[in-house]
Amino acid sequence: MSISLTTQxxxxxxxxxxxxxxxxIKALADVSLVIGKGELFGLLGPNxxxxxxxxxxxxxxxxxxxxxxxxxxxxxxxxxxxxxxSIGVVFQDPSxxxxxxxxxxxxxxxxxxxxxxxxxxxxxxxxxxxVDLEERRHDLVNTYSGGMRRRLEIxxxxxxxxxxxxxxxxxxxxxxxxRRRIWNYIRSLKDSFGMTIILTTHYMEEADQLxxxxxxxxxxxxxxxxxxxxxxxxxxxxVLELAVxxxxxEFVQSLRSHPSVRSVLLQNGSLMLTVDDGESFxxxxxxxxxxxGIRISGVSVRKPNLxxxxxxxxxxxxxxxxxxxxxxxxRIYRWGMRK
Amino acid sequence: MNLFFGTVYTLWLREVKxxxxxxxxLIGSMAMPALFLVVLGSGFSGVFRYQSDVSYVEFIGPGIVxxxxxxxxxxxxxxxxxxxxxxxxxxxxxAPVSRTGIMAGKTLGTVTTSMVKxxxxxxxxxxxxxxxxxxxxxxxxxxxxxxxxxxxTSLGIAFASQMKDPHGFQxxxxxxxxxxxxxxxxxxxxxxxxxxxxxxxHLNPLTYGVDGMRYALGASHAFSPTLSMGALVLFxxxxxxxGTVLFGRMAA
Numbered sequence: 001m002s003i004s005l006t007t008q009x010x011x012x013x014x015x016x017x018x019x020x021x022x023x024x025i026k027a028l029a030d031v032s033l034v035i036g037k038g039e040l041f042g043l044l045g046p047n048x049x050x051x052x053x054x055x056x057x058x059x060x061x062x063x064x065x066x067x068x069x070x071x072x073x074x075x076x077x078x079x080x081x082x083x084x085x086s087i088g089v090v091f092q093d094p095s096x097x098x099x100x101x102x103x104x105x106x107x108x109x110x111x112x113x114x115x116x117x118x119x120x121x122x123x124x125x126x127x128x129x130x131v132d133l134e135e136r137r138h139d140l141v142n143t144y145s146g147g148m149r150r151r152l153e154i155x156x157x158x159x160x161x162x163x164x165x166x167x168x169x170x171x172x173x174x175x176x177x178x179r180r181r182i183w184n185y186i187r188s189l190k191d192s193f194g195m196t197i198i199l200t201t202h203y204m205e206e207a208d209q210l211x212x213x214x215x216x217x218x219x220x221x222x223x224x225x226x227x228x229x230x231x232x233x234x235x236x237x238x239v240l241e242l243a244v245x246x247x248x249x250e251f252v253q254s255l256r257s258h259p260s261v262r263s264v265l266l267q268n269g270s271l272m273l274t275v276d277d278g279e280s281f282x283x284x285x286x287x288x289x290x291x292x293g294i295r296i297s298g299v300s301v302r303k304p305n306l307x308x309x310x311x312x313x314x315x316x317x318x319x320x321x322x323x324x325x326x327x328x329x330x331r332i333y334r335w336g337m338r339k
Numbered sequence: 340m341n342l343f344f345g346t347v348y349t350l351w352l353r354e355v356k357x358x359x360x361x362x363x364x365l366i367g368s369m370a371m372p373a374l375f376l377v378v379l380g381s382g383f384s385g386v387f388r389y390q391s392d393v394s395y396v397e398f399i400g401p402g403i404v405x406x407x408x409x410x411x412x413x414x415x416x417x418x419x420x421x422x423x424x425x426x427x428x429x430x431x432x433x434a435p436v437s438r439t440g441i442m443a444g445k446t447l448g449t450v451t452t453s454m455v456k457x458x459x460x461x462x463x464x465x466x467x468x469x470x471x472x473x474x475x476x477x478x479x480x481x482x483x484x485x486x487x488x489x490x491x492t493s494l495g496i497a498f499a500s501q502m503k504d505p506h507g508f509q510x511x512x513x514x515x516x517x518x519x520x521x522x523x524x525x526x527x528x529x530x531x532x533x534x535x536x537x538x539x540x541h542l543n544p545l546t547y548g549v550d551g552m553r554y555a556l557g558a559s560h561a562f563s564p565t566l567s568m569g570a571l572v573l574f575x576x577x578x579x580x581x582g583t584v585l586f587g588r589m590a591a
């Protein structure tokens with residue numbers, strides 16, 4: 001194997017210059033990544049960023065176009081069966097047999113992974129207890145709610161006690177209460193089994209609350225990598241949001257030229273500034289606005305969150321699912337450039 | 340090797356469990372062959388003069404068993420597409436098991452359920468004395484039933500692996516299943532037909548299944564049992580190879 005990562009022996013996942021093309025679309029472009037044992041690693045990005053493609057390659061469902069990826073030391077392209085044996089996957093889309101009961105789905109899974117009868121029985125009980133589905137074990141899955149199905153899928157992914165667990169959008173479309181419960185399960189998996197967990201999400205707070213490290217993906221490229229705190233600290237001190245009726249180019253320029261301002265972005269009629277010290281800088285903005293005859297109708301000072309990091313790295317909000325109007329996109333790009 | 344049989348058994352068990360659970364689907368799948376047997380059987384009994392001592396309902400009996408096998412086997416194979424639609428195929432394909440094992444288990448499961456359904460018709464035919472085989476004939480008819488079912492299940496899986504979603508079912512039904520059934524000699528005698536029809540029936544693998552069933556069940560038949568068995572085994576081997584190769588390449 002030609003991989004030259006020094007961490008190869010300790011890395012649970014090593015991805016090197018991985019690319020995936022679908023025709024002319026580049027789903028992943030030259031992605032490199034090392035994930036250590038026991039990490040709870042998050043892939044954060046908007047829909048269509050390439051998160052699921054990366055998970056699909058790592059779980060041997062899709063072959064890579066170029067580059068290579070190792071999972072537990074096994075090559076995903078050439079040693080598929082060994083990779084499959086060491087991973088568990090919870091897919092984004094439902095993948096249960098709804099005409100079987102919850103217990104039968106788990107039992108089926110255990111059989112596929114070659115567990116004997118006694119082990120299967122014990123594991124079924126364990127994982128059902130973990131996701132609180134013991135009472136519904138004999139019911140057909142088509143009578144389960146969305147949240148229960150999701151929990152059953154997570155339970156199934158744990159049946160064979162994989163070294164690595166992939167969770168693709170584990171809380172997509174779930175209510176806040178169920179989401180928090182699933183977060184707790186995920187945390188307990190990491191704490192009690194030392195499992196390496198890779199989850200994808202487009203929920204900022206999910207990545208922030210759960211993950212020890214995050215890779216921000218946009219258009220198939222990793223644009224940011226680090227712990228949530230590290231990523232946020234790249235923005236510096238505070239985020240200042242100003243609601244301004246009609247911001248002029250001159251006003252934005254003068255803000256940008258101020259030494260304590262790191263970046264200025266126009267977002268839906270309000271200005272987003274990252275500054276070293278928000279509270280002391282706030283009066284200056286009012287002075288500037290007053291001098292230029294500009295009215296500030298609202299203001300907020302807060303610590304940066306991952307959303308801000310994402311906006312800074314990509315120039316747009318993660319919630320944007322469609323492609324922006326070209327003009328608007330250009331404007332944000334222009335105004336968002338570092339000084 | 341142990342793991343291979345484990346996979347086969349697991350997939351087989353799933354088919355059988357789902358089959359036993361879904362009574363309405365079972366009854367639904369038996370309605371059409373029953374309709375053919377009862378309505379065609381009585382409707383044509385007056386005008387059918389093939390052999391003076393054979394009534395039409397006696398004549399089509401073995402063909403209706405084959406029809407039941409053809410329908411449930413093809414649809415069993417095509418059901419792979421529903422697994423794809425509902426995502427369950429991913430669960431199977433990401434497991435550390437061979438595609439050949441999955442294919443074999445799925446096929447054996449469908450063969451089991453198809454043979455149970457067709458077996459109900461066979462028992463009915465025996466009970467009504469519409470067929471009068473000796474015990475060896477019953478055993479032989481089971482072998483023919485297995486070959487018919489296994490071949491068309493593999494063919495169904497082969498087609499499923501080339502299709503994207505279950506919307507093409509209707510196409511397969513109209514352009515494959517129905518022609519194969521009508522051109523099999525299940526409903527009419529093979530001899531004394533126009534040349535084009537004879538050519539088509541002789542090219543149809545199900546023809547040999549139906550004729551073999553006729554022989555095994557002690558009814559009048561056109562080919563030697565060796566020819567029927569040989570042709571069917573050949574078709575079974577081809578369908579299995581094609582199905583296994585295409586399913587092996589199927590993307591999740």
